[in-house]
Amino acid sequence: MTDVIADNAVKRSRPGIRGGSALRGRYELLGIPALVLVLVLFVYPLVTMLGKSFDDFLVTEQGHGVFANYQWFFGQHVNVLVLQRTLVTALAVTAICLAVSYPFAYLMTLVGERTRLVMTGAVLLSFWTSLMVRNYAWLILLQDNGVVNRILGSLGLPRLHVIGTAAGAAIGMCQILLPFMILPLYANLRGIDRRLLQAAQSLGARPAVAWWLVYAPLSVPGVVAGSLLVFVMTLGFYITPAILGSPTNAMFSQLIVTQVQTLLAFGRGGAMAAVLLVATLLLLGCAALVTRRARSRGVVAT
Amino acid sequence: MSAARLSPGRLGLRLFGCLVGLWLIAPTLVVVPMSLTDEKSFRFPPTGWSTHWYSEFFSDPLWGEALVHSLVIATVVAVIATILGTAAAFAIVRGRFPGKAVANTLLISPMVVPVVIIAIGMYIVELEWHLVGTYLGFFLAHTVIALPFVLITVSASLRTFDRRLEHAAATLGSGPLSTFFRVTLPGIRSGVFAGALFAFIVSFDEVVISTFLVSTNLRTLPVQMFSSLTQEQNPTVAVASTLMFVVTTVLLVVIAIVMRGRDRAR
Numbered sequence: 191m192t193d194v195i196a197d198n199a200v201k202r203s204r205p206g207i208r209g210g211s212a213l214r215g216r217y218e219l220l221g222i223p224a225l226v227l228v229l230v231l232f233v234y235p236l237v238t239m240l241g242k243s244f245d246d247f248l249v250t251e252q253g254h255g256v257f258a259n260y261q262w263f264f265g266q267h268v269n270v271l272v273l274q275r276t277l278v279t280a281l282a283v284t285a286i287c288l289a290v291s292y293p294f295a296y297l298m299t300l301v302g303e304r305t306r307l308v309m310t311g312a313v314l315l316s317f318w319t320s321l322m323v324r325n326y327a328w329l330i331l332l333q334d335n336g337v338v339n340r341i342l343g344s345l346g347l348p349r350l351h352v353i354g355t356a357a358g359a360a361i362g363m364c365q366i367l368l369p370f371m372i373l374p375l376y377a378n379l380r381g382i383d384r385r386l387l388q389a390a391q392s393l394g395a396r397p398a399v400a401w402w403l404v405y406a407p408l409s410v411p412g413v414v415a416g417s418l419l420v421f422v423m424t425l426g427f428y429i430t431p432a433i434l435g436s437p438t439n440a441m442f443s444q445l446i447v448t449q450v451q452t453l454l455a456f457g458r459g460g461a462m463a464a465v466l467l468v469a470t471l472l473l474l475g476c477a478a479l480v481t482r483r484a485r486s487r488g489v490v491a492t
Numbered sequence: 493m494s495a496a497r498l499s500p501g502r503l504g505l506r507l508f509g510c511l512v513g514l515w516l517i518a519p520t521l522v523v524v525p526m527s528l529t530d531e532k533s534f535r536f537p538p539t540g541w542s543t544h545w546y547s548e549f550f551s552d553p554l555w556g557e558a559l560v561h562s563l564v565i566a567t568v569v570a571v572i573a574t575i576l577g578t579a580a581a582f583a584i585v586r587g588r589f590p591g592k593a594v595a596n597t598l599l600i601s602p603m604v605v606p607v608v609i610i611a612i613g614m615y616i617v618e619l620e621w622h623l624v625g626t627y628l629g630f631f632l633a634h635t636v637i638a639l640p641f642v643l644i645t646v647s648a649s650l651r652t653f654d655r656r657l658e659h660a661a662a663t664l665g666s667g668p669l670s671t672f673f674r675v676t677l678p679g680i681r682s683g684v685f686a687g688a689l690f691a692f693i694v695s696f697d698e699v700v701i702s703t704f705l706v707s708t709n710l711r712t713l714p715v716q717m718f719s720s721l722t723q724e725q726n727p728t729v730a731v732a733s734t735l736m737f738v739v740t741t742v743l744l745v746v747i748a749i750v751m752r753g754r755d756r757a758r
Contacts, residue, residue, distance in 0.1 A: 218592075224576040224639060231636045232602050242616065252631075290512055297509040309513065316516040318740055320697045322714045323733040326721060330526055330536050337522070337536055361577075368516060382533050426606025428700050430687025433721055437580055443608040453703065460616075463609045467604030490712045491691055 223268065236467070239460045246457030259461035269462075276442040278426035279360050284371075286364045287420050288413065291371040295412075296373075299379050317369035325433045328354065328362040332434065352434075359435035363424055370423060372418040378412025378484075411484035418477035422470050442466060519739060527730035534725050549731040558716035560733070565627065565712060566696035569634040573691040576635070577642025578684055584643065585650045603640040607700045610637065615704040625707025633705060634695040641694055642687035649683025686747045693740055 244256045251258035262267050298309050316324075331337050333350050339349045352358035382405060391401035431441040437448075446466070450459035522536060527545055529538035559685070583589075584596050602610060615631050623629030657679065661671045677684070694736045699714035706715050713732055720729045 205749055216587075216590040217582045217585075218587030219583070220579040221587060221599075224580035224583075224643070225595060227576060227632070228602065228636060230641065231614065231617075231632050232577065232610065233598070235617045236605075236609070238616050239609075239613040261724060269509070290515070293505055293508050294512045297505050300505075301509075312513045312516045315741065315744060318521075318693055318739060318744055319520050320736040322697070322699055322717045323507075323523055323737050324520055326717070326729060326733050327522050329721065330522050330534050331519060333534060335535065353534075365515060365519060368512075426608055428608045435674070443606070446608055446612060450615065456612075456616055459612055459627070463612050465610050466606060470604075470609075474604060476720070 195407070210266055229459075232472075239456075240464055241460075242456045243460035243464050244457075246460065248458065249454055250487050251457075259457045260465075262458060263461050263465065268409050269463065272440055272442055272445050275439070275478055276425060279356050279363075279441065283360050283363045283367065283424045284417050287358075287371040291368060292376050292409075292413070295372050295375040295379050298376050299382075299384075313369045313372050316365075317373075323364065324366055325362060325430055328358075328430075328434055332358055332361065345418045354434075354439065356431075356435060356439045356441075357360055359427075359431040362430045362434045363427055366430060367420050367423055374416040374419060375409075375412045378415070379409055382408045382480065388443055411480050414480045415477045418473050418480075422473050426466055426470065433446035503758055521732035523730050523737060525728060529727050529730070529732045532726065534727065534730075545727045548728050549735075551726070554711075554717060555728060555732065557733075558711045558713045561710060562696055562713040565630045565634060566692045568627075568631050568696040569638055570688045570692040572631065572640050573635045573638040573695075574684060574688040577639050577687060577691070578646045578680075580639070580643050581646035581650050585647050599643055599659075600640045600689040602637045607637070611701040611704050618705065624705055625710050626684045627710070629705050630702070630712070631712075633701050634698055635691075637698065637701070638691035638694040641690040642684075645687035645690060646680060646683045653679045682750045682753065685750055689743045689747050693743055696739065697736070 243259050247254075247258055251262055255259065269298065294309070300304055301309070332350075333339075334349070334351060334353065342349055350357075352361060384405075386404050386408075387397075387400050390404045391397060395403065426443055427441065428443040428447060431439075431444055432447075435441060435444070437444065440448075442462070443466070446462045447461050449455045516528065517713050525538060526534065526536055528542065528543065529535070530539050530540035531538070542570035584592065584599070589595075614636075617623050618629050620631070623632070653676070657675050658671055661675045662668075697714060698712075699718055702715045703718060706712065711744055713736070717729050717732050720726055
């Protein structure tokens with residue numbers, strides 16, 4: 191009973207306090223314009239696109255049921271080939287990004303304040319530099335008579351023909367997506383208590399063993415989160431494959447754009463985008479789950 | 493820590509760190525000498541130097557107009573996204589309503605969904621609404637993808653803002669609006685400012701959605717660069733790249749200074 195009275199007292203006193211601030215506590219109303227914009231120009235377009243995938247058919251698919259666009263997609267050998275190529279490229283890009291990012295993020299946790307600032311600055315500058323500019327730079331470097339090939343030639347090594355291939359697109363994406371791996375990894379590694387390593391060593395573990403048995407397992411959430419993020423982004427990348435790759439070595443997103451922009455096949459494009467969207471959301475859901483579980487277990491300070 | 497005390501392992505790690513740092517930054521820089529070449533090719537390094545492509549960039553209406561369009565769109569988008577995003581940050585940080593987590597996820601999601609998917613969806617509805625090739629079409633589309641950056645930056649500022657300052661102002665007789673403009677807004681202004689600059693960069697740099705929304709009369713700079721790159725070896729694109737790189741870098745330095753100033757003030 192006294193609890194209820196106290197509770198009421200608190201409730202009564204709150205509006206008094208809130209009354210002083212700008213909106214008398216009705217802050218939720220401020221979110222309405224942004225939410226309306228996102229609902230009308232993000233959710234509605236996606237829903238419309240999904241709808242088109244079920245009811246906008248080319249002549250060849252008419253009368254084949256609501257899933258005709260999806261049947262077309264999975265029935266075409268070319269599409270499955272592109273899907274495979276995209277998945278393999280995404281796996282390769284993710285693996286390379288991880289191999290490069292882990293030592294870098296680890297180093298960020300060891301160095302002094304000033305060096306860390308420089309390292310973070312390099313990552314953020316790369317992150318925010320225009321996509322077009324970075325892709326163009328890679329085109330200059332990787333072209334058949336470009337710097338990379340000139341250096342290879344002067345070393346007596348065979349020249350590479352990478353522009354227009356999946357490898358060219360992969361090299362560009364490895365550099366462009368690096369910040370998306372480094373940042374989540376660093377956020378994870380930063381939270382690992384290095385005294386655990388000392389504890390393991392004082393109990394007799396050699397440094398390398400202590401690192402592998404104690405530190406490495408604690409970094410798994412960061413590795414998973416970063417890898418899934420990079421993998422997902424590679425799946426949906428359009429500009430880099432379009433500039434450094436070629437239509438004959440197309441990635442998934444190029445196929446979608448061709449269907450919609452060139453052929454105006456909204457149903458087919460919508461179906462493909464839906465496949466990509468579902469894959470993306472599933473993978474990102476996994477990443478969120480892993481991060482949350484790591485947090486709730488309390489092994490990683492946040 | 494002196495270099496002499498570093499173990500070989502640590503030294504190797506540091507060397508590797510330097511290489512990755514180079515890998516992150518150096519490739520982009522080739523666009524600067526590229527823009528000063530004297531031939532019409534992407535041969536690098538250039539054999540002779542000239543500023544010919546700079547005068548080409550500023551005298552060719554295709555490039556000049558694209559730059560102006562991009563600046564106008566990015567400025568308007570930065571203003572709208574900052575107002576909507578800041579308001580939304582108040583709702584997310586201070587509001588109490590059911591479904592808040594869902595609303596937050598929804599507002600952030602344009603940042604996570606592959607932009608090519610957003611582009612297809614927007615193209616379909618903007619075609620229906622006759623917005624393709626219009627300024628309004630660009631404003632709306634870019635604001636949606638710039639909004640999450642403002643929301644995240646301003647929310648972070650708002651969470652660390654001491655609300656007792658507002659209560660103090662109210663106690664001293666300040667009305668709700670004047671409290672907001674004289675106490676709250678100055679308190680979170682570095683977050684709002686950084687958010688606005690991020691929104692500007694996001695719009696200024698956007699290319700995937702824009703390739704669907706352009707018309708012959710309304711092109712943005714990244715789209716013009718994209719079509720130039722896919723058509724010919726014309727170093728004017730290197731001039732555009734250099735300009736974009738300089739603009740982004742300057743804005744990032746400004747953001748860094750603003751953020752550091754905030755930390756010092758605390």
